[in-house]
Amino acid sequence: MSAWVDRILREFPADLARFWIACDPDNLLLDERILHSLRERGFEVLPFEDSIAFRTEYEERYRTAWDRGEDGSAKALVLQLRGTDMNAIPWDYVREGRKVSLSLADLFPKLSYGVIRHIASEHHEALFEAHNRHATQLLGEGATKEFILTHIFRISPHLISRAEEFWRELLRLHYRGTSLPPLLADHVNSILAEFPDLKDLPVADLLSSRSLTVRVLQDSWDQFLAQNGVRSQRSTDNDRDDARAFSIPFDHPEVRVVVDNMFFEGTLQPVDIEGDPSNLPEWAKVGLKSDANSLRDLVAQGVIRVGQELPGPDSSHRDWSDFARRLGEIIFRFHSLSAQQAHDVHEKVHALQRDADARLTDWASKHFADLPSLPAAKGPVMVHHVPRYLAMRRSAGEERIALLVFDGLAMDQWFQIREHLAARAPNLIVDENACFAWLPTLTSVSRQALFSGLKPREFSDSIETTSKEPSLWTRFWQENGLRKPEIFYRKSLKRSGQLDDLADALSQPSIKVAGIVVDMIDEIVHGARLGKRGISSQIAEWCATGFLERLFFLLAEHGYSVYVTADHGNVEASGIGRLNQGVIPGLRGERVRAYRSAALAASIPDDIDAFRLDLAGLPPDFLPLYAGTRGAFVSQGDQVVAHGGISVEELIVPFVKVSVENEKQ
Missing domain, CATH: 3.40.720.10 (Alkaline Phosphatase, subunit A)
Structure with a gap:
C-alpha cells in the first residue's frame, strides 16, 4: 500500500463506526485507489448529491440490514460530502455519523493550495511522496508550480529555449499519457514566450491538450513530406494551407522515436502520397502508405507494442481507457486490410483481443x-x-x-x-x-x-x-x-x-x-x-x-x-450453446442473460462457459449471467457480432x- 493511500485510510479505523460523514471538498475519497482500498476494508463510499436518492439507497442497502445485526452491502458506509457545510445533510445523519475532514491543504501543507487543487487525482500519490521528500519549506504559488512541473511532469521550462527541445518535451509528456493542467501550461508559456523559436507556437494549448497535439502532428507531417518533395493525398484533396501545421523537427532523434511509436500504435495515421518517396529518409516511411503491405506491417507492429503494455488487475480506469483507444486504432486498421493481408495478421490481432478481454474481466471484478x-x-x-x-x-x-x-x-x-x-x-x-x-x-x-x-x-x-x-x-x-x-x-x-x-x-x-x-x-x-x-x-x-x-x-x-x-x-463472438429455459430469463441477449432470482441464475447446464458478476448499481433482483471468453448463447460454433458482455470493445x-x-x- 502506498503512503498516500495509507494516509487517507488512517482516518477510517475499522470497526469504529458503521456510518461516517466525510467533509471532502477536494473529492479525495473519489479516487479509484482510495475507493478500492476502503472497499477491501469493508467500507463503501456514497457521494451525497441528492437527499432523497441517498436516503433511499442508505435505508435499502445498509441500515435495514444493520438493524437486523447483519453486514448488508458493507460493514460501514461513508457519506462523502463535497464541502464542509453540515447543514446540507439531514439532521439525523449528522447526529449518528462519525465526522472526518479531508483536504488537500492539510495533506500538502508546504504547497500552495491554489495550485495543487488544479492537479488531477491520479497525480496525488506521486505529489505526496515528492512533498514529503523534497518540500523543505513553505512554497508560494510560483515555486509550487515549478515544484510540480519538476517532480510530477518531469519538465523544467527554464531548460527549454529551442524548438527541438520544446517538441521533445511535449511529445514525451503526451506519450506518457498525460497533459499539463491549464494553470501550469500557462506558466510554462509565460517562460518560453521570450524565445524567438517558440513565441509563435500555441505552447499552452499544446501542453494542455493531447488531442490538439495529435492534430498538429498529423497536419505538420504533411508539411514535412512536402518539404522533402512528397505531397500527401490528404493535403492534395483538401488543397488548403493548414493553420495547425508547424515546422516540427521530425528528424531530431528524440522527436523521431516518439513519432515512430505513435505511427505504429495508431495515434498518427500514415498517409497516401503523390510523387517519388526515394528522397525521404528511411525512418520516415513508417508514416507512408507506400506499398500494399505497409499497413499490414503497421498492424503487426502495433499489436506487438500495444500487447507489451496490457493493463493489469491493479491498473487505473484511465489505463484501460487509453488501452481501448489504442486497441481500437489497431482493429480499425485491421479491418481496412485486404482479405489476404488480414489473414496474415488475423491470429495476432485476435490473440491480443482475447488476452485483453481476459484481463479486463479480472479487473472489472475488482474495480468496476x-x-x-x-x-x-x-x-x-x-x-x-x-x-x-x-x-x-x-x-x-x-x-x-x-x-x-x-x-x-x-x-x-x-x-x-x-x-x-x-x-x-x-x-x-x-x-x-x-x-x-x-x-x-x-x-x-x-x-x-x-x-x-x-x-x-x-x-x-x-x-x-x-x-x-x-x-x-x-x-x-x-x-x-x-x-x-x-x-x-x-x-x-x-x-x-x-x-x-x-x-x-x-x-x-x-x-x-x-x-x-x-x-x-x-x-x-x-x-x-x-x-x-x-x-x-x-x-x-x-x-x-x-x-x-x-x-x-x-x-x-x-x-x-x-x-x-x-x-x-x-x-465478434462464437456460439457456446443455446440456453433453452423457456421464459425464465428476465432479459435475453446473445452475450448475457439476466435473471430475477439466484436460483434461476444457477440453473444453467454445467457445460456452458458462463459466469456471474454482481454489481451494486444494478437492481437486487436483476442478476446477469455472462457468456465467457468471447462466447455467445447461440448454437455451438455460430459466429455473431453481439453485445451485452464484458470485452474491451x-x-x-x-x-x-x-x-x-x-x-x-
Whole structure:
C-alpha cells in the first residue's frame, strides 16, 4: 500500500463506526485507489448529491440490514460530502455519523493550495511522496508550480529555449499519457514566450491538450513530406494551407522515436502520397502508405507494442481507457486490410483481443464497482456521468448542447468515422476521450443510464425497455433548471432524408439541450453476416452518403456544442450453446442473460462457459449471467457480432467533443 493511500485510510479505523460523514471538498475519497482500498476494508463510499436518492439507497442497502445485526452491502458506509457545510445533510445523519475532514491543504501543507487543487487525482500519490521528500519549506504559488512541473511532469521550462527541445518535451509528456493542467501550461508559456523559436507556437494549448497535439502532428507531417518533395493525398484533396501545421523537427532523434511509436500504435495515421518517396529518409516511411503491405506491417507492429503494455488487475480506469483507444486504432486498421493481408495478421490481432478481454474481466471484478462514484468534472468515467458533465459544461458557458448517442458504436468504428470526417470535413475538430458503459452492456441498461444520469437500480421498473428514456432525459434537465420546452429528444436517426426535419426542430431558439439517438450502427450490427469486417464495409457505405458531416454541421450552425458517445460497443463472438429455459430469463441477449432470482441464475447446464458478476448499481433482483471468453448463447460454433458482455470493445466507448474550426477563429 502506498503512503498516500495509507494516509487517507488512517482516518477510517475499522470497526469504529458503521456510518461516517466525510467533509471532502477536494473529492479525495473519489479516487479509484482510495475507493478500492476502503472497499477491501469493508467500507463503501456514497457521494451525497441528492437527499432523497441517498436516503433511499442508505435505508435499502445498509441500515435495514444493520438493524437486523447483519453486514448488508458493507460493514460501514461513508457519506462523502463535497464541502464542509453540515447543514446540507439531514439532521439525523449528522447526529449518528462519525465526522472526518479531508483536504488537500492539510495533506500538502508546504504547497500552495491554489495550485495543487488544479492537479488531477491520479497525480496525488506521486505529489505526496515528492512533498514529503523534497518540500523543505513553505512554497508560494510560483515555486509550487515549478515544484510540480519538476517532480510530477518531469519538465523544467527554464531548460527549454529551442524548438527541438520544446517538441521533445511535449511529445514525451503526451506519450506518457498525460497533459499539463491549464494553470501550469500557462506558466510554462509565460517562460518560453521570450524565445524567438517558440513565441509563435500555441505552447499552452499544446501542453494542455493531447488531442490538439495529435492534430498538429498529423497536419505538420504533411508539411514535412512536402518539404522533402512528397505531397500527401490528404493535403492534395483538401488543397488548403493548414493553420495547425508547424515546422516540427521530425528528424531530431528524440522527436523521431516518439513519432515512430505513435505511427505504429495508431495515434498518427500514415498517409497516401503523390510523387517519388526515394528522397525521404528511411525512418520516415513508417508514416507512408507506400506499398500494399505497409499497413499490414503497421498492424503487426502495433499489436506487438500495444500487447507489451496490457493493463493489469491493479491498473487505473484511465489505463484501460487509453488501452481501448489504442486497441481500437489497431482493429480499425485491421479491418481496412485486404482479405489476404488480414489473414496474415488475423491470429495476432485476435490473440491480443482475447488476452485483453481476459484481463479486463479480472479487473472489472475488482474495480468496476468503484467507477460509478468517481467524479465527472474533467470528463465522464461512466455513461451515466454524461448528463452531469454536460450540465457542468452548460454552467461553464456552453448555452446549447447536443448529445449524439450512436447506439452500439465500438471504439474501432468511431475511428473509422473519424477518418471519414478528416477526409471529407477537415475543419471538424474532434477532442477524443472514452468512458465505460454499464454492465451488462445492453441498450435498455446502459442507454437508459446514459440519458437519465442514474444508476440502473434507480430505474429498475424500466430496466428491460427503453420506453421511458425520453422522460428520464427530460427529468434530469428539469432537475437542473431547464423547462420542458427547452429539452429535446429524438431517436431512430440514421439517414440524410431525416436531417431537414431535425434541423427545423433544433432551430427553435427555445431548445437548450438535445438528446439524439443515431441507430444505424446498431441496425448494421444486428444484421451482420460477415463479422466486423463486413460491418466496416457497410459503415463506409453509410459514411459515403454524407449524413455524418451534414449532421455535425447543422448542429454547429444552430449554435450547439456537440458531444458524441455510445451506450455500448460490439464484439465478434462464437456460439457456446443455446440456453433453452423457456421464459425464465428476465432479459435475453446473445452475450448475457439476466435473471430475477439466484436460483434461476444457477440453473444453467454445467457445460456452458458462463459466469456471474454482481454489481451494486444494478437492481437486487436483476442478476446477469455472462457468456465467457468471447462466447455467445447461440448454437455451438455460430459466429455473431453481439453485445451485452464484458470485452474491451463492448465496455469502453468513445466520448468525443466535435466542433467546427472556423467557429473559433
